[in-house]
Amino acid sequence: MTQEIRTKATFPSVEWFKAIGEIVNGDDGYNRIGTCDATVGFKFPDLQKNFRLTFEAFEVADVREVSEVEAESTDFWLEMPFERWKEMLENIKANGKADLHHTLNTIDIEIPEGFARSNDGYRRDAFYRFNQTFQYFFDVTARIDTEFA
Amino acid sequence: MADTTSLEIPADLALVAEEKGISLDVVRRALALGFPADAIKGQLSLPDATAEAAEAFVAEQERIRAGGEITVPQELKAVADEHGWPEALVKRALALGAAADFIGNQIKAGIPPDIAERFIAQQEAAREGGMASTLDLSWMKVPTEWGIRVRPGKKGLTVGMLNVSTYADIPDIWPYQTEMPRGAYPLAGVPAMGYTIYEKAELWADNAADLYEEAIQRRWRPSTDIHWETLEELPDEVERAMCQLCTHICERALLSGDVIGRWLPEMSYGYHEVKLYLSTAAYDAAQHFDVFRKRAMSNGGGMGMQSPGYFHRGIIDTRAWTEASIVLHILSNSFLMGLFQLGEYVAHNEAESNIFRFSMQGLARQLAYGTGHLKYFLSKKLDRRGEIHAYLNKAEAVFAFEEERDVPLREALIILLGGGKGNDEVVDGVRKLEYFRRRWVRDYLARLSAAGIDRREKLHPYLRQFAAEPAPVPA
Numbered sequence: 001m002t003q004e005i006r007t008k009a010t011f012p013s014v015e016w017f018k019a020i021g022e023i024v025n026g027d028d029g030y031n032r033i034g035t036c037d038a039t040v041g042f043k044f045p046d047l048q049k050n051f052r053l054t055f056e057a058f059e060v061a062d063v064r065e066v067s068e069v070e071a072e073s074t075d076f077w078l079e080m081p082f083e084r085w086k087e088m089l090e091n092i093k094a095n096g097k098a099d100l101h102h103t104l105n106t107i108d109i110e111i112p113e114g115f116a117r118s119n120d121g122y123r124r125d126a127f128y129r130f131n132q133t134f135q136y137f138f139d140v141t142a143r144i145d146t147e148f149a
Numbered sequence: 150m151a152d153t154t155s156l157e158i159p160a161d162l163a164l165v166a167e168e169k170g171i172s173l174d175v176v177r178r179a180l181a182l183g184f185p186a187d188a189i190k191g192q193l194s195l196p197d198a199t200a201e202a203a204e205a206f207v208a209e210q211e212r213i214r215a216g217g218e219i220t221v222p223q224e225l226k227a228v229a230d231e232h233g234w235p236e237a238l239v240k241r242a243l244a245l246g247a248a249a250d251f252i253g254n255q256i257k258a259g260i261p262p263d264i265a266e267r268f269i270a271q272q273e274a275a276r277e278g279g280m281a282s283t284l285d286l287s288w289m290k291v292p293t294e295w296g297i298r299v300r301p302g303k304k305g306l307t308v309g310m311l312n313v314s315t316y317a318d319i320p321d322i323w324p325y326q327t328e329m330p331r332g333a334y335p336l337a338g339v340p341a342m343g344y345t346i347y348e349k350a351e352l353w354a355d356n357a358a359d360l361y362e363e364a365i366q367r368r369w370r371p372s373t374d375i376h377w378e379t380l381e382e383l384p385d386e387v388e389r390a391m392c393q394l395c396t397h398i399c400e401r402a403l404l405s406g407d408v409i410g411r412w413l414p415e416m417s418y419g420y421h422e423v424k425l426y427l428s429t430a431a432y433d434a435a436q437h438f439d440v441f442r443k444r445a446m447s448n449g450g451g452m453g454m455q456s457p458g459y460f461h462r463g464i465i466d467t468r469a470w471t472e473a474s475i476v477l478h479i480l481s482n483s484f485l486m487g488l489f490q491l492g493e494y495v496a497h498n499e500a501e502s503n504i505f506r507f508s509m510q511g512l513a514r515q516l517a518y519g520t521g522h523l524k525y526f527l528s529k530k531l532d533r534r535g536e537i538h539a540y541l542n543k544a545e546a547v548f549a550f551e552e553e554r555d556v557p558l559r560e561a562l563i564i565l566l567g568g569g570k571g572n573d574e575v576v577d578g579v580r581k582l583e584y585f586r587r588r589w590v591r592d593y594l595a596r597l598s599a600a601g602i603d604r605r606e607k608l609h610p611y612l613r614q615f616a617a618e619p620a621p622v623p624a
Contacts, residue, residue, distance in 0.1 A: 034367030035304050037359075057303035100502055105493045105509070109588070121595025122520045128486065128513035129363065131506055 007144040011089060012044055014065050016146065017051055021060030023140050030140075031058050036133040038126040041077025043068065044085070047149060055133065075126040076118040078104075080111060086148050089141055097139035104135055156180050162190045169193055171200045178207045182214060183276050184246060206246075213244050225249045234262045241269050245276070291334045304366070308422060309358035321529075323347045323419025331419050344417040350529035352470055354521030357422040360514045364429035369507050371440035379499040380448045386570045387497070393453035393561035394492060395445040401485055402437035404461045405515070408477050409434065412470050426518060433511030440504050453557060460551035463544055471526050475537065476544040478519020479596055484548070486512055487589030488562075495565045516596060523600035538607050541597075549611035583615075590615040 007023075009016035024030040035057045042051040050071035054062035071077050084107070091102040100106070108115040108127070118124035127134070156177045158166075166176050171193060179189050192198060213219055219240040221229070229239045234256055242252050242265070255265070271283050294315045302310060312319070316332045323331075326341035346352055354360075383391065409431045416424055445452050464481060467473040489512060493505035527534060552559070559582070564570050566585070567578025590612050597604045608616055 035363065059303075100496050100499070103493065103502060103506070105490055105506060109490055109494045109585075120599050121592065121597070122517065122524075122599035124592075124595065125513045125516050125520075128509045129517065130367075131509050131513075132367075132369075135506065 008147065009144060010147045010149055011085070012042065012047065012049055012051060012149065014051065014063055016144075017042075017053060017060075017063040019144055020137060020140055021053070021063055023143060024137055025059040027140070030133070030136055033132050033136060036130040038076075038130055039074040040126075040134070041066075041071030041074040041079075043071050043077050043079040044082055045079065046082050055130070060137075072119060074118075075120075075123040076116045078115055079113075079117055080107070080115055082149075088138070089146055092139055092142050093146065096142050098135065104138065105131065159186050159190075162186050162193075165190050165193045169198055169200065169203075171198075171203045175200070175203050175207050178211065179203075182207070182210050182246070206248075210246055219243050222249045225253050228253045228256050232256045232259075232262075234265070238262055238266060238269065241273070245269065245272050293332060293334050304362065307358070307362045308425060309362070312358070319349065319353075320419060321349045323349070323417045325417070325419070328418055331421060343414075345415045346470060347417050347419070349420060350526050352416055352420055352423050352522065353525050354423065354426075354518050355525060356517055356521040357420075357426040360518055361422065361426040361429055364426070364433065364511065364514055367510060369436075371436060371443060371504075371507075374507065375440065375443075375503045376499045377443075377447060380501075381498055382449060383497055384569060386564055387568070388448060388450045389453070390561035390564040391448075391497075391501070392445040392450035393557050394488065394565065395441040396453035397456055397555075397558050397561075398441045398485070398488065399438050399445070399452075400456055400458075400461070401481070402434045402441070404464060405477060405481075406431045406434035406438070408464055408467075408473055411465070412473060415470065426514075430511070430515050430518065433514070436511065437508055440508060444501065444504055453561070456558060457551055457554045459554070460544075460548050463547040467540075471522065471537075472540040474519050474522050475540060478515045479523065479600075480541065480544050480548060480593065482512055482516050482519065483589055483593035483596060486516065486592065487585055490588070491562065491566070491585050520596050520600045523597075523602065527601045534602070537602055538604070541602075541604065542607070542609070545609035545612055549609050552611070586615040587617065 007019045009019045036055040037057065038055045040053050040055065042053070044050070050066050050068050052062075052064055052066045052071055052074055053060055056062075088098070088102050088107060092098050098104075104115065104127075116124060116127035118127075158173055158176055158180070162176060163173060166173060176189060176193075180186065193203065221236055221239050221243065225239060226236065228234075229236065239252060243249065274283050297313065297316065299306060299310050299313060319331070324347075325335055326344060326347075327335070327339045328342050329335055329339070382388075409427050413424060413427055413431075416427075418424070442452075460481070464473065464477050467476060486509065489505045489509045493502055493509070496502035496505065523537070527537070562582050562585075563575055563578035565578070566581035567574035567576070590608075593612075594604055594608070594616065605616065
């Protein structure tokens with residue numbers, strides 16, 4: 001991940017997710033992982049904000065801000081307090097990618113309800129099936145300048 | 150004699166002729182007789198091919214072609230008479246340019262005259278009207294659906310996209326006992342292949358075609374995709390614990406491959422999506438064995454102790470694919486997914502983190518197939534829900550028996566979670582292991598629930614103790 005992209009965006013926002021989506025959509029490393037088909041919700045309860053991303057084939061096909069119900073009408077959603085999101089992204093920025101204590105799986109384990117949640121035990125497994133894709137997506141955040149809301 | 154000077158001789162044939170001292174005029178005459186260039190080259194390349202023999206052969210063929218009498222050598226006639234070959238048939242073979250010795254050897258080899266006649270007639274037809282006239286082509290009138298033109302989508306041309314028009318008809322019962330692909334036209338008289346699963350409900354999962362494509366698309370290489378260079382020396386007990394975990398996973402991977410391999414030949418060809426996906430699942434199992442064995446043997450450790458194996462035998466001994474699938478793919482793999490998560494959580498370096506994260510993906514596809522199959526099975530076999538609980542009652546009991554006896558794995562997990570074998574570390578490890586058990590049992594129940602099985606009240610007592618919501622993970 002040596003590509004330098006000077007993008008500044010506020011997290012969490014549609015612009016921020018789109019900025020990451022635009023990077024991975026043209027990224028060889030992301031493509032090499034393989035296709036990914038999943039809808040993923042992002043919930044920020046303490047900010048009252050919710051987003052939904054559609055991963056389709058080799059790209060992030062859609063990003064939108066949605067209601068809480070819509071965020072939960074996905075394969076799974078990622079949810080944790082805003083401060084924890086911030087810590088994860090700052091760790092990624094500092095290291096160029098998540099260190100061993102800030103991978104999606106590790107954070108998922110540390111939260112009793114899980115970082116990845118779903119109303120459907122089958123659909124939640126998309127978190128594991130495409131784990132490398134989602135980790136890559138977040139590791140790419142090191143390439144932009146994130147401002148926190 | 151026809152004018153052959155305008156016939157072009159291929160360069161490689163001319164080279165062979167020159168090496169043998171055979172004139173190019175003889176070669177042109179052979180071509181004019183209709184012998185293919187490759188056949189002439191082959192004959193001229195034989196060790197006993199000489200200019201004199203080539204000239205004699207071509208001259209004899211020209212004489213026969215001009216209506217000259219064909220003489221069957223006495224020795225060949227005797228062999229033909231002995232094996233019931235009519236003299237006229239032998240003459241037709243000679244007229245085609247076959248050497249007497251060659252014909253004699255074919256007769257002695259036991260080729261019956263009726264078979265020989267068909268071949269000779271085909272060669273004669275080829276000489277008269279070219280090879281095209283010898284084709285049968287009746288197979289082109291096969292009554293399968295024609296004109297299909299599937300176009301690639303965002304993910305390329307996938308297996309699932311081929312299910313269009315009549316090719317999308319996937320029957321509830323597959324009526325053919327042979328290896329005929331779905332959509333092809335059956336040939337009468339083809340022997341049965343001995344499959345035992347002909348009913349869609351017994352193996353189908355709606356996600357099978359997608360899982361196959363996913364597995365193919367998301368390949369990774371244990372040898373080079375893992376950052377092996379990040380491995381570093383660990384405390385002895387931690388290295389031993391990691392190697393014990395790797396040994397256990399290796400054993401599970403071999404078992405998974407064996408179970409799938411045992412059942413694949415039982416599944417009829419009507420449901421190729423499932424067979425294709427399961428072939429990748431067997432590959433994933435091999436890859437898991439590969440990468441965890443590599444971890445065990447790349448950081449100063451080695452392989453650990455074998456597990457008791459009761460549960461493994463329980464899976465191998467299943468008597469129906471649906472039983473095998475729910476025990477292997479849902480029960481066993483829910484536990485294994487818990488181990489993969491745990492392994493990633495305690496990873497000491499990027500290599501270990503990568504190993505467990507990459508491996509999760511293939512295992513999750515198996516979970517998805519198992520859940521998808523159970524859901525489909527239950528949608529078609531409403532009266533067999535109790536049977537599923539019976540399979541799980543037995544499997545969970547054997548699993549519990551195995552868990553209680555697998556001391557090496559349990560202690561290895563405690564050491565990995567606690568970070569060592571000191572008293573405080575062990576206390577911490579025991580607490581965290583409890584937490585992990587609750588997590589994987591929760592996920593196991595959630596998968597069964599998604600498939601349509603509420604297992605909460607029927608769960609084996611050993612597992613039920615972990616069925617409550619996980620308490621916060623200790624720091």
